[in-house]
Amino acid sequence: MGRLNFFEETRFEKLPVSVYATEKEASLTVARHIAEIIKDKQAKGEIAVLGLATGATPVRVYENLVNMYKNEGLSFQNVVTFNLDEYYPMQPDAKQSYVSFMDEHLFNHIDIKRENIYIPNGTLKKEDIADFCIKYEHKIGEYGGLDIQILGIGRTGHIGFNEPGSAPNSGTRLVTLDDLTRRDASRDFGGKENVPTKAITMGIGTIFKAKEIILIAWGKRKSSIIMKAVEGEITGNVPATYLQLSDNVKFVLDKDAASELTRFNTxxxxxxxxxxxxxxxxxxxxxxxxxxxxxxxxxxxxxxxxxxxxxxxxxxxxxxxxxxxxxxxxxxITGWPGGKPNADDSQRPERAEPARKRSIIFSPHPDDDVISMGGTFIRLVDQGHDVHVAYQTSGNTAVWDTDVLRYVEFAIDFNKSIGQETTVLERIYENMRTFLKIKKPNEIDLEKIRDVKAFIRKSEAYAGARYAGLEDSNIHFMTLPFYETGKTEKNPFKEIDVQLTTKLLQKIKPHQVFSAGDFDDPHGTHKVCFKIILEALKQLRKTEEWAKECWLWMYRGAWDEFETHEIEMAVPLSPMEVNKKRNAIFQHQSQKDHPVFPGDDEREFWIRAEERNRETAVNYNKLGLANYEAMEAFVRWKFEN
Structure with a gap:
């Protein structure tokens, strides 16, 4: 397959798999392969027929194709494209539509002819869909079939929107979406309730007719389903396993997506x-x-x-x-996360000296500190360390609209009770109510609404940190600019984000930094926040001596936990400490019961945290170690010298 580099297959893998160090490298390789197909067809005076996918996975592939058009002279004049699927019902100009997606990431930036673009129509009357699907299949056939089909994979194992139960010979059709698929899409739609329940998709049989099929996947969140697709038995419960029946399929993965394959995992x-x-x-x-x-x-x-x-x-x-x-x-295992004073630290996770450390806990959202390391947070304070917490983002997208009205109503009533003028506040309140009545899913809130949501999260963060024992002077709100888009989709971080972080680090000069290491946070904020901290520390280590002695500890808990073999510091919690951690989490009332963006885990955050902490303790106990109530886990980041 041209430039794609395939590792030696093992007896466990039932189809060819190529693994690359990074998503960036893998995406470029796939894009170059697509470009070769286009150029080969151009040389023969033929049309290149591409089957395209949507979602986060192929975005970098499309970026590379756009760069090749702009900088390398790759033309798409001879290209015809067929997209795998589209939500139903769906207006083409809706932000969540795959028409908008393809325009934004590819079509608006290349010289493809508009009449050569085919995407399932989400505006059809239901009675017209079957006829449309037949014609869609025929149109692919008229062009001689797909030269290549790019696929992603959903965590249900779906390819296209062929959910569990799909037949291997299925054609283009209307399907009902799995609940997990809708949960995964919920952030794009401002909640699962706004995600369409149906979609029009190419069938598995349609996909099989492609001359070449490349399935791409990145990240740990896809590793479990990739393992099933590559090494599991063929089953309708995991539609991607049907790809094992094709002689023309290849999987292209980054190392995280491949991490559960036997050759990497065991x-x-x-x-x-x-x-x-x-x-x-x-x-x-x-x-x-x-x-x-x-x-x-x-x-x-x-x-x-x-x-x-x-x-x-x-x-x-x-x-x-x-x-x-x-x-x-x-x-x-240590009960001294800041190091045990006057103790031999040669076999302890943390240094004994200095006995009183300056520690800063970076929390991507206003509640990650107490959810993920609340017990350790409280213990550091109780053991006399100079503990600071820095909330990196406002978290203002994760507050229900009804909470905004409730808080503003409270403010109006309070001002009236003390004889203050409320005319301006009441006018703002009415504007809010009017806007929220007609607000579309994922529409950017009015600035004042975003402000109130940020104030709600800020007041809760103060309450949680104070409960943990901090004075207000040690509580820092950073409001990093990359996050403040008003949208669930955030901007890439910039130098200003690094500068703000550097300034805070220089002010505190910590011996310890704690940062979220949930790199598979489904919303991406944790990973961006970690990269900002890492870049700031790398720059500081070049010039400032204290930074060279600063240790960076990663925590998890909101979304996942470290594997037992990865853990370098395990802080045991007593039943009383578990209860105190729970109460700290409870200070975040807007995230209680049912948060706006729960991810694919429907449990409340405090329940997730407790059960994960208990599971860590149970895992240690099964290995023959002491039986603790719960444990919080940490891994130390190793800086290159």
């Missing part, structure tokens, strides 16, 4: 390994789970019977390996 089952400490720890934790034994009870026979004979032969006997890993895990 490589000792595939081939001999180069055993370093991290791989040994991961393998032994896996083996403990496989045989149902704590680490210190695992035998040489257990190693031999579970694909790990090489390890026990090279570095055994088993007990020597077991005790080494057991000690590593035991040393990760």
């Amino acid at each position: 490589p000792w089952l595939v081939k001999d390994c180069i055993w370093d400490d991290n791989l040994i720890k991961k393998a032994l934790i896996w083996l403990s789970s496989e045989v149902g034994k704590p680490i210190l009870k695992i035998t040489d026979e257990d190693y031999n019977n579970n694909g790990m004979a090489q390890l026990v032969t090279e570095q055994g006997p088993a007990y020597n390996i077991n005790i080494s890993v057991f000690n590593q895990l035991q040393h990760s």
Whole structure:
């Protein structure tokens, strides 16, 4: 397949898979391959017929194609495109429509002829859809079929909108969307209730007729379904597994999307390994789970019977390996997240000195601090450290509109009660009510509405941080500009975001920085916020001595948790501390019960946090370590020298 580089297949993988270090590299490779098809067809005087996908996954592929048009002379005059699908019903000028998506990311920026663009019509009368679908299939046939079909994959395993239960010979048709698919789309629509329940999609049988099929996927959130699609049995419950039946399909992944494939997740089952400490720890934790034994009870026979004979032969006997890993895990547990004063810290996660550290907790949204590390936050304060918290964004998109009216009504009544003039406030309130009555899904709020939403989140953040024990002088609201778009889709961060972060770091000169490490946060804010902190610290480390001694700890919890083998600091929580953490989370009333953007986890944030913390503790206990009520987990970022 031209430039695409395929790794050696394993006995577990049932179709060709190419894995790249980054989404950027993989996207460029796919774009260059598409360009080669277009140019080959141009040389022959033929039309190139492309099957295109939408969603976040192919965006960079399209960016690269646009760059090739602008900078490398790639022409699309001989290109005809057919899109996989479209929501139904859907107006083509709606922001959420795939017509708008394709225009924004590709068609408006290249020289393709408009009459050569085909996208399913979301405005049809229901009785006209079947006839439209037949004609859509015929039109593809009139052009000689698709030369290449680009696919993404949904977390239900859908390709196009062929949800579980779709037949392998299905054609273009109207389908009902799975609830998980609608939840994944909810942010684009301002809530799941606004996501259409149906869509028009090419069928699996239609896709199979393409001369070449490339499925692309990026990120850890896709790793589980990729593993099922590549290594699982063919089943209608995971429609992407039908691709195993095609001789023309290839998967192109980044390393995160491929991370659950056997050759990456448990490589000792595939081939001999180069055993370093991290791989040994991961393998032994896996083996403990496989045989149902704590680490210190695992035998040489257990190693031999579970694909790990090489390890026990090279570095055994088993007990020597077991005790080494057991000690590593035991040393990760500490009740002193700021370091234990006057203690030997050679086998502790944090340094003993200075005994009183300056610590700053960066919270991407106004509640991530207490949700993800509330117990550690409170303990750092209780143990006498100079703790600061910095709320990086206002979080103003995640407040219900009804809360805005309620708070403004309160303000009006309060002002009246103390004899203050309320005419201006009442006028603003009426403007808000009028706007909210006609507000469209995901429409940008009025500035005053955005302000009130930010004030609500700010007041809750103050309450949570004060409950944790902080004085107001140690609570910082950054309101980073990248976030303040008024939209759920945010701008890329800029130098001003880094400068604001650098200024705060220079003011505090922390010994410890805690930052959200949820890189698979489905909304992307956590990852952007981490990159800003990382860039600021990298710049400071070049010139300021304190920065070279500053340790960066990553936490998770709102969306996911670190794997046990990754954890470098585990802070145990008592039942009382779990309860205090819960109360800190409860200060964020606007996020209680049913937050605006819950992701694909319907549990309340405090329940998610408690259950994840308890699961971490249970995992440690199963390995033979002490049985704690709960644990918060951290991984230290390693800076390059």
